[in-house]
Amino acid sequence: MKEVELIKNGKxxxxxxxxxxxxxxxxxxxxxxxxxxxxxRFGNTLIVASVYGPKELYPKYLQEPxxxxxxxxxxxxxxxxxxxxxxxxDRRSIELSKVIRIALEPAIFLEDFPRxxxxxxxxxxxxxxxxxxxxxxxxxxxxxxxxxxxxxxxSACSVGKINDTLVVDLNGKEDNFSQADMSFxxxxxxxxxxxxxxxxxxxxxxxxxxxxxxxxxxxKIYEMQKQALRxxxxxx
Amino acid sequence: xxxxxxxxxxxxxxxxxxxxxxxxxxxQEGVIKNAEGSARVKIGETEVIAGVKLExxxxxxxxxxxxxxxxxxxxxxxxxxxxxxxxPGEDAIELARVVDRGIRESKCIELEKLxxxxxxxVWCVFVDIHIINHQGNLLDASALASIAxxxxxxxxxxxxxxxxxxxxxxxxxxIFKPIxxxxxxxxxxxxxxxxxxxxxxxxxxxxxxxxxxxxxxGMQKQGSGTFKFEEIEKALDLAIEKSKELRKLxx
Numbered sequence: 001m002k003e004v005e006l007i008k009n010g011k012x013x014x015x016x017x018x019x020x021x022x023x024x025x026x027x028x029x030x031x032x033x034x035x036x037x038x039x040x041r042f043g044n045t046l047i048v049a050s051v052y053g054p055k056e057l058y059p060k061y062l063q064e065p066x067x068x069x070x071x072x073x074x075x076x077x078x079x080x081x082x083x084x085x086x087x088x089x090d091r092r093s094i095e096l097s098k099v100i101r102i103a104l105e106p107a108i109f110l111e112d113f114p115r116x117x118x119x120x121x122x123x124x125x126x127x128x129x130x131x132x133x134x135x136x137x138x139x140x141x142x143x144x145x146x147x148x149x150x151x152x153x154x155s156a157c158s159v160g161k162i163n164d165t166l167v168v169d170l171n172g173k174e175d176n177f178s179q180a181d182m183s184f185x186x187x188x189x190x191x192x193x194x195x196x197x198x199x200x201x202x203x204x205x206x207x208x209x210x211x212x213x214x215x216x217x218x219x220k221i222y223e224m225q226k227q228a229l230r231x232x233x234x235x236x
Numbered sequence: 237x238x239x240x241x242x243x244x245x246x247x248x249x250x251x252x253x254x255x256x257x258x259x260x261x262x263x264q265e266g267v268i269k270n271a272e273g274s275a276r277v278k279i280g281e282t283e284v285i286a287g288v289k290l291e292x293x294x295x296x297x298x299x300x301x302x303x304x305x306x307x308x309x310x311x312x313x314x315x316x317x318x319x320x321x322x323x324p325g326e327d328a329i330e331l332a333r334v335v336d337r338g339i340r341e342s343k344c345i346e347l348e349k350l351x352x353x354x355x356x357x358v359w360c361v362f363v364d365i366h367i368i369n370h371q372g373n374l375l376d377a378s379a380l381a382s383i384a385x386x387x388x389x390x391x392x393x394x395x396x397x398x399x400x401x402x403x404x405x406x407x408x409x410x411i412f413k414p415i416x417x418x419x420x421x422x423x424x425x426x427x428x429x430x431x432x433x434x435x436x437x438x439x440x441x442x443x444x445x446x447x448x449x450x451x452x453x454g455m456q457k458q459g460s461g462t463f464k465f466e467e468i469e470k471a472l473d474l475a476i477e478k479s480k481e482l483r484k485l486x487x
Binding site for chain 1: 324326327329330332333337340341342343442447450451452453454455456457458459460461462463464465468469472473476
């Protein structure tokens with residue numbers, strides 16, 4: 001792929017510094033019919049997540065006698081991308097649904113509700129890079145908002161390498177032309193990594209540095225998530 | 237199942253291997269006559285066949301002068317009672333996409349050499365992975381079979397826009413050998429090449445794709461457990477070291 005200039009005089013295409021995140025907005029309880037929901041915006045990436053359950057799982061043969069199960073569905077609205085996205089699951093969204101589930105599972109006390117299911121729906125309304133990690137942030141808020149017992153929130157961000165510079169929170173253009181990008185999620189108060197996905201070319205040392213950058217960003221996101229949850233109960 | 241776990245805690249494995257030891261690997265190239273490239277890989281009892289087919293197609297608009305790579309995996313119900321007929325499930329899709337990313341990001345196929353007419357005609361390289369027997373560690377076996385099949389693949393002759401099957405022009409240009417190594421975490425122990433029984437008790441796995449120059453070209457965390465920060469480095473070291481051994485098997 002051709003080299004695209006993504007960093008000019010130390011600034012990124014949208015004027016950010018390498019380790020600066022986009023403007024972030026988080027709001028919980030946006031879908032009143034859901035048990036929990038959240039809307040999260042990272043720059044132009046806008047995601048709504050909602051949670052239904054725990055509820056009894058049907059058909060019955062899918063039930064697990066020892067534990068509850070988590071189901072996730074990641075979907076992109078047809079108007080969320082430059083070229084219209086054909087509705088319905090494609091290979092990418094099937095993989096991302098699985099990846100989001102795996103990132104959230106370690107945070108949930110699923111063993112507390114045997115035979116039950118928790119459904120998480122992540123809908124991308126507007127896509128400008130880092131949709132899966134923004135989706136994880138929203139889903140984690142929605143789970144907390146639904147009162148599902150959690151070990152910790154899950155905070156997620158993307159990091160990558162563009163024009164030989166390590167950066168955090170890639171936007172769509174940076175994502176397309178990056179030398180490497182990595183999706184990262186962690187349980188911040190436990191210092192445990194629940195999602196790590198990378199593609200591109202990196203040395204071992206660069207991976208270590210990127211993980212460190214991602215960790216710092218996630219700690220900031222964690223504070224914002226807690227603040228968003230506090231806002232919900234402020235007036236009550 | 238607790239038996240496997242008990243053994244691991246004592247530093248042992250069901251089949252007596254060391255933690256960082258693979259089962260015997262058997263690799264055979266050119267096993268399918270009708271494919272442009274193919275390879276059969278056995279890691280212990282796990283068996284996978286990868287076939288490469290080449291077809292002519294139109295390039296993607298954003299890469300008008302590059303060939304196209306498409307990786308697909310078929311978890312045939314013949315290979316395991318856990319596999320069901322029908323369209324690929326999420327595990328098959330994930331496996332195919334992880335193998336795809338490893339090959340693509342390593343830049344091992346010189347896709348720019350697969351263009352016949354810019355914007356109009358390029359070679360599409362299809363890598364199809366078939367699982368024949370599932371006894372654990374499908375990803376490493378599939379990635380190994382895929383790169384071996386690609387290294388073995390030839391470009392067919394083209395006359396008057398038609399592919400002459402069985403008549404070859406040259407070797408497919410594949411310049412690196414990316415190797416995928418999956419590190420499974422059981423308790424606080426890291427093992428390589430997990431058996432099916434070990435995969436079932438693993439909290440999480442990290443698949444790492446390593447290129448010839450020790451650069452990492454892909455990572456994918458699997459399973460519903462977590463990793464500590466220092467464990468990622470340990471997994472990377474294990475994968476980089478072990479990838480050298482597996483790479484020697486690929487021609």
